[in-house]
Amino acid sequence: MSLEAIRDQAVPVRLLQTMLRRNRLPNGLLFWGPDGVGKRLTAIALAQAINCAERPDAGCGACLPCRRVVKGNHPDVRLVTPVRKARIIDVEAIETVNELAALRPYESSWRVFVIDEADRMYPAAQNHFLKTLEEPPGQSLFILVTQHPRILLPTIRSRCQRIRFGGLAPATVAELLQNQRDLPRQTAQAIAAISQGQISRALDLVDTDKRDIALSIVEKLDHGDEPIVVAEDFVKHLEAQRKQIEAQHARENDEEDEQEATAEDKKARQERQKAVVDTMIRRDIMEYLHILQTWYRDVLVFDATGEEDRVMNRDRLVALESAQANGATEKLEALDRARLYLDRFINEERVFRDLFFALAAK
Numbered sequence: 001m002s003l004e005a006i007r008d009q010a011v012p013v014r015l016l017q018t019m020l021r022r023n024r025l026p027n028g029l030l031f032w033g034p035d036g037v038g039k040r041l042t043a044i045a046l047a048q049a050i051n052c053a054e055r056p057d058a059g060c061g062a063c064l065p066c067r068r069v070v071k072g073n074h075p076d077v078r079l080v081t082p083v084r085k086a087r088i089i090d091v092e093a094i095e096t097v098n099e100l101a102a103l104r105p106y107e108s109s110w111r112v113f114v115i116d117e118a119d120r121m122y123p124a125a126q127n128h129f130l131k132t133l134e135e136p137p138g139q140s141l142f143i144l145v146t147q148h149p150r151i152l153l154p155t156i157r158s159r160c161q162r163i164r165f166g167g168l169a170p171a172t173v174a175e176l177l178q179n180q181r182d183l184p185r186q187t188a189q190a191i192a193a194i195s196q197g198q199i200s201r202a203l204d205l206v207d208t209d210k211r212d213i214a215l216s217i218v219e220k221l222d223h224g225d226e227p228i229v230v231a232e233d234f235v236k237h238l239e240a241q242r243k244q245i246e247a248q249h250a251r252e253n254d255e256e257d258e259q260e261a262t263a264e265d266k267k268a269r270q271e272r273q274k275a276v277v278d279t280m281i282r283r284d285i286m287e288y289l290h291i292l293q294t295w296y297r298d299v300l301v302f303d304a305t306g307e308e309d310r311v312m313n314r315d316r317l318v319a320l321e322s323a324q325a326n327g328a329t330e331k332l333e334a335l336d337r338a339r340l341y342l343d344r345f346i347n348e349e350r351v352f353r354d355l356f357f358a359l360a361a362k
């Protein structure tokens with residue numbers, strides 16, 4: 001893919017093209033911004049441009065070097081990604097990077113390393129990497145890609161030129177969604193609006209039942225179901241989800257146990273796995289709350305303007321039309337409160353019980 005074909009990231013692309021044209025690439029670049037907006041794609045496109053035989057300022061995407069970069073078999077371009085379900089970049093992976101970086105490029109004038117989800121490097125790996133980044137062997141370019149730059153050591157951050165990526169336009173997300181999934185236009189538009197310009201998040205909403213579950217809560221509460229029962233069901237659903245994620249990770253542990261591991265290793269691994277599961281569940285919960293927020297926001301907007309184009313859940317206009325706008329502001333406030341309480345680790349079931357009582361109010 002050519003740099004020019006990257007969607008909705010005009011500022012980063014222009015910056016990179018200027019660097020290319022002036023031959024002023026730094027040794028470290030940090031691409032940061034939300035997940036699913038094209039950071040990694042841009043890093044690969046930059047690696048193509050550096051190696052391209054036809055269009056060195058943008059990459060053509062079609063010549064042999066360009067194709068080899070995408071296929072992952074260009075000798076001077078290396079993509080490092082987290083491995084295993086625990087999704088870590090370990091010291092070993094970084095050692096390989098360090099060794100390769102010390103060698104001259106084979107074909108190109110640069111060696112390019114794309115480190116995806118760079119925040120998955122644990123501090124030990126980061127420290128290992130730091131030495132190479134501090135004294136980069138001549139022509140090495142390290143592109144660190146992350147949505148959580150703050151997790152990286154400040155010493156790493158400060159040695160990279162930071163380039164910020166924003167969300168994609170909703171129309172772009174809707175178009176990409178329709179290219180990848182068989183969806184009615186209205187649904188694609190609704191999900192694009194809810195996913196805040198992140199294609200990965202939009203795909204998750206299409207492929208999971210999160211949105212149906214969130215909106216069915218609204219439906220049940222509007223129908224007069226007991227908030228306490230709805231909260232119990234929802235917490236049960238979350239527990240089942242947690243068990244599922246844990247089971248996947250347990251399988252991963254078995255795999256690793258086949259190799260010899262000390263008791264300390266195992267303990268550290270268990271703690272790490274728990275943190276990973278907690279983070280995943282937390283992200284899911286926040287997504288449910290976000291979907292609920294889009295709903296009550298839409299209720300207010302539709303009530304005030306009556307304009308379909310302004311609502312996010314535009315595939316649910318019938319339900320929106322009959323929704324009661326009275327009290328929607330208070331419901332949005334209750335959702336903000338729930339977020340706050342969950343951040344303070346107040347018991348989930350209690351938080352949802354209180355929340356659903358507030359959402360059930362007429």
Ligand SMILES: [Zn+2]
Binds near residue numbers: 054063065067
């Ligand atoms: Zn090319």
